[in-house]
Amino acid sequence: xxxxxxxxxxxxxxxxxxxxxxxxxxxxxxxxxxxxxxxxxxxxxxxxxxxxxxxxxxxxxxxxxxxxxxxxxxxxxxxxxxxxxxxxxxxxxxxxxxxxxxxxxxxxxxxxxxxxxxxxxxxxxxxxxxxxxxxxxxxxxxxxxxxxxxxxxxxxxxxxxxxxxxxxxxxxxxxxxxxxxxxxxxxxxxxxxxxxxxxxxxxxxxxxxxxxxxxxxxxxxxxxxxxxxxxxxxxxxxxxxxxxxxxxxxxxxxxxxxxxxxxxxxxxxxxxxxxxxxxxxxxxxxxxxxxx
Amino acid sequence: xxxxxxxxxxxxxxxxxxxxxxxxxxxxxxxxxxxxxxxxxxxxxxxxxxxxxxxxxxxxxxxxxxxxxxxxxxxxxxxxxxxxxxxxxxxxxxxxxxxxxxxxxxxxxxxxxxxxxxxxxxxxxxxxxxxxxxxxxxxxxxxxxxxxxxxxxxxxxxxxxxxxxxxxxxxxxxxxxxxxxxxxxxxxxxxxxxxxxxxxxxxxxxxxxxxxxxxxxxxxxxxxxxxxxxxxxxxxxxxxxxxxxxxx
Numbered sequence: 136x137x138x139x140x141x142x143x144x145x146x147x148x149x150x151x152x153x154x155x156x157x158x159x160x161x162x163x164x165x166x167x168x169x170x171x172x173x174x175x176x177x178x179x180x181x182x183x184x185x186x187x188x189x190x191x192x193x194x195x196x197x198x199x200x201x202x203x204x205x206x207x208x209x210x211x212x213x214x215x216x217x218x219x220x221x222x223x224x225x226x227x228x229x230x231x232x233x234x235x236x237x238x239x240x241x242x243x244x245x246x247x248x249x250x251x252x253x254x255x256x257x258x259x260x261x262x263x264x265x266x267x268x269x270x271x272x273x274x275x276x277x278x279x280x281x282x283x284x285x286x287x288x289x290x291x292x293x294x295x296x297x298x299x300x301x302x303x304x305x306x307x308x309x310x311x312x313x314x315x316x317x318x319x320x321x322x323x324x325x326x327x328x329x330x331x332x333x334x335x336x337x338x339x340x341x342x343x344x345x346x347x348x349x350x351x352x353x354x355x356x357x358x359x360x361x362x363x364x365x366x367x368x369x370x371x372x373x374x375x376x377x378x379x380x381x382x383x384x385x386x387x388x389x390x391x392x393x394x395x396x397x398x399x400x401x402x403x404x405x406x407x408x409x410x411x412x413x414x415x416x417x418x419x420x421x422x423x424x425x426x427x
Numbered sequence: 428x429x430x431x432x433x434x435x436x437x438x439x440x441x442x443x444x445x446x447x448x449x450x451x452x453x454x455x456x457x458x459x460x461x462x463x464x465x466x467x468x469x470x471x472x473x474x475x476x477x478x479x480x481x482x483x484x485x486x487x488x489x490x491x492x493x494x495x496x497x498x499x500x501x502x503x504x505x506x507x508x509x510x511x512x513x514x515x516x517x518x519x520x521x522x523x524x525x526x527x528x529x530x531x532x533x534x535x536x537x538x539x540x541x542x543x544x545x546x547x548x549x550x551x552x553x554x555x556x557x558x559x560x561x562x563x564x565x566x567x568x569x570x571x572x573x574x575x576x577x578x579x580x581x582x583x584x585x586x587x588x589x590x591x592x593x594x595x596x597x598x599x600x601x602x603x604x605x606x607x608x609x610x611x612x613x614x615x616x617x618x619x620x621x622x623x624x625x626x627x628x629x630x631x632x633x634x635x636x637x638x639x640x641x642x643x644x645x646x647x648x649x650x651x652x653x654x655x656x657x658x659x660x661x662x663x664x665x666x667x668x669x670x671x672x673x674x675x
């Protein structure tokens with residue numbers, strides 16, 4: 136049995152989305168009780184560790200949210216095709232289960248649920264019971280499941296209602312497609328935001344702040360700034376920006392799930408790699424680290 | 428009818444409890460003004476403002492919830508019409524079809540109407556009762572038309588088809604407005620949530636080097652840990668509201 140089927144999707148979502156918080160908490164406990172160090176917000180190496188832990192613990196959530204969004208939107212778009220094939224099957228004189236078996240050959244994401252429903256029917260379950268295997272993730276999927284139940288109860292002569300129902304479903308599917316197409320460009324936001332942040336801060340640190348800090352003993356007229364503390368804050372900035380961007384962009388694009396976290400995570404790993412490289416290129420600056 | 432939205436199911440008790448934080452803030456503020464507390468008056472004013480805002484949000488909570496119920500009904504109306512039509516086409520009696528469709532749509536307003544109908548009121552009477560609570564909103568006119576169609580017999584199917592098409596074309600015209608609003612929010616988010624923090628970090632760090640003796644770490648930490656999350660959350664909530672209205 137798949138994990139998603141054993142646990143309710145909503146519970147799994149909550150569990151996975153809170154995973155980074157648990158991971159950071161365990162890291163803090165490890166630092167305090169095992170490594171015997173206090174958590175220092177101005178330590179860039181700890182900032183890298185925290186970012187990496189958060190990024191790693193977000194992978195399952197990001198992957199599943201992306202998968203669910205993809206499957207749900209694909210399943211919705213497959214409904215009119217399935218209904219059209221079902222109508223043809225019924226017109227050709229097939230029984231409803233036979234027509235459904237033929238119709239789901241034209242689908243990918245709807246197929247699994249329909250096969251389970253048809254198997255349950257074949258095993259002798261009532262239609263009211265078997266229809267529970269159909270996904271009800273969105274109102275459209277829920278209406279379709281109810282329609283199949285009505286169709287099964289009402290008899291095959293109801294195929295005359297199929298055309299009307301399919302046309303209405305097509306209107307809804309086309310509307311949803313329009314919304315998705317219009318908001319698709321907003322996904323670029325997540326990339327643009329993080330790339331602008333990453334490039335600007337990396338150039339600033341490498342070409343201005345770090346060289347200035349290395350020369351600080353000679354440049355007595357200038358004020359002092361702790362480059363390590365600032366780098367640490369910049370890394371936390373990248374972490375916060377990427378995750379929140381992922382969440383905000385998911386809403387901008389009208390997703391039912393936080394699908395854009397997947398894109399944000401890719402950029403977060405890129406940011407971690409860039410900042411880690413910067414830190415290893417400037418190891419001489421570790422003397423600026425605030426002691427634990 | 429909507430007593431459950433109020434604390435203790437009583438309007439009077441709800442407003443009395445809601446006023447409590449504001450009264451507490453006012454007393455605190457008065458004590459700072461009279462010098463009874465050794466706190467500057469503006470801190471007292473700040474506490475008063477925060478507690479008054481808490482009071483106001485508590486007092487208006489039922490109104491917010493009612494407005495959210497109306498939005499949810501508006502969002503689900505095309506589904507209700509589609510379900511209703513399907514069930515009538517399948518041969519169910521119009522009233523049973525309405526109750527069944529309205530139950531599946533899971534809108535608190537429709538639940539109230541069903542409750543009234545099951546208590547023996549006619550659909551029109553049930554709708555009028557709900558209108559008295561929520562006010563005369565345009566959505567109720569559409570709902571009234573849908574409910575009146577239940578008595579049309581065979582003609583109801585065609586009528587509901589037209590009503591569904593009208594609702595969807597209205598949605599499409601609203602979609603354009605929603606996309607425009609979203610574009611504005613995305614631009615605002617890009618400039619305030621992203622470019623501003625980057626410029627602020629670079630400027631603050633540079634200025635602290637050029638101008639001696641300023642510790643900018645706290646300012647930058649506030650920017651990263653408070654300002655960015657707050658602004659992102661605000662943008663996400665705005666976007667969610669707009670998209671929810673446009674989504675089906």
